[in-house]
Amino acid sequence: MTNEAVSCQQERPLTGEPQGRLVLADSTTLLREILQTEKGTLQMAYLDPPFFTGQVFDMKVVLPTSSGKRTISLDTYDDRWPSREAYLAKMREILSGTREMLNTRGTIFVHVDPRISAHIRLLLDDLFGGSHFLNEIVWGYQTGGRSRRFFSRKHDTILFYGKTSAYYFNLSAVPSGTIGDRQNHMKRQTDETGRTYRSIFSGGREYRYYDDAPVYPGDVWSDISHLQQKDPERTGFITQKPEALLERIIRSSTQEGDLVADFFCGSGTTAVVAAKEGRRFLTADSSELAIALTDRRLAACTIQGNPPLYSVESPCIQDETRISAECIAATDGWNIRLLSFRPPRAVEIGLEDNGAVDHFAVGYLRGENFYRYRTLLGEDARDGKPVFLPAAEGIPALLVTDCFGKRRVYRHTLE
Ligand SMILES: C[S@@+](CC[C@H](N)C(=O)[O-])C[C@H]1O[C@@H](n2cnc3c(N)ncnc32)[C@H](O)[C@@H]1O
Structure with a gap:
């Protein structure tokens, strides 16, 4: 082996065509580039941008040293902006580019928090048209801190829009449980095949609710937990979202083989779930650390016994490290x-x-x-x-x- 680093632009699988792309880029720049050749190819975009918090986010990493383990803190991304206008101008550019990338049956999910959601909602109404607004999903979770000065803020908002009214959506792909899981005071009965149900009579008719019949989520999602401290899914990336959240989004809005994009991929939750669900993916982030983390998470996945096929477009550096x-x-x-x-x-x-x-x-x-x-x-x-x-x-x-x-x-x- 040479002990000096050599130049390399892109990493690809040795055999097979990549089904996913992981790109180190500012999303505005990337969108400008891909719009020239890939307009209209995207089925769904999930965007979880910085929320205009005014904070710099870091992550803690535990590393082996000669005297045991050492925890270091690494900067992941900077969410400080000169003004809200500057933030919204950037978001407008990315949301508008994403809209152009979507096909006519495409949809977008934009994950924000209650402090910035009203501004992003207006932006999306402007870009997609108010009539293409589908849901304001409330993702409610229980995490540690509690406020005494106001009601504790325990939800994020996911804004869901269709590119046109012919958007694709399949609620039956995302059951959230069965009727039998719900508390119910009605008396349980058993039919001739042994299935249990509860029933009501109305207008001279009997309506049966079978315990094993699926139920589907509404627009308030409180059944998906925030990642707990000890959750095996956790990577240490502070704003990492749970895979279960992306599973619901991806399954309901795409079919196998469809292209899913995330232009703020962070720790790579969208890429990982897309790969596991047999969807193609295009994910990007402007942070090297985020790309490295996503790459590691993808490499740890197995899909029907094989690693996912994806490319990494993040140039390798050539420095004095031997x-x-x-x-x-x-x-x-x-x-x-x-x-x-x-x-x-x-x-x-x-x-x-x-x-x-x-x-x-x-x-x-x-x-x-x-x-x-x-x-x-x-x-x-x-x-x-x-x-x-x-x-x-x-x-x-x-x-x-x-x-x-x-x-x-x-x-x-x-x-
Ligand atoms: C809230 S985090 C995403 C978390 C992700 N959903 C997850 O599950 O880990 C936002 C990400 O956007 C990235 N980012 C911020 N501005 C960007 C830009 N202009 N282009 C690309 N990525 C950007 C940050 O580096 C950060 O990783």
């Missing part, structure tokens, strides 16, 4: 070992060798693109054990993503 790695020819391929990787920031905070490795992929470099065969995560990425890379076209290479979100590629020097 590695020690081996790439040894084996029958039908290579055995690759990452022995030591210590970017300068890792040295500064006392991380041990490989302690700053978040994940790494083995694959091939072809020109400026890296073709990923397999990604290793967590301890598997840090333990220095050999990873087999089957023979294929290109130069064997390693793509290392560090815990600060930086990506670097190192290639094998062929004799």
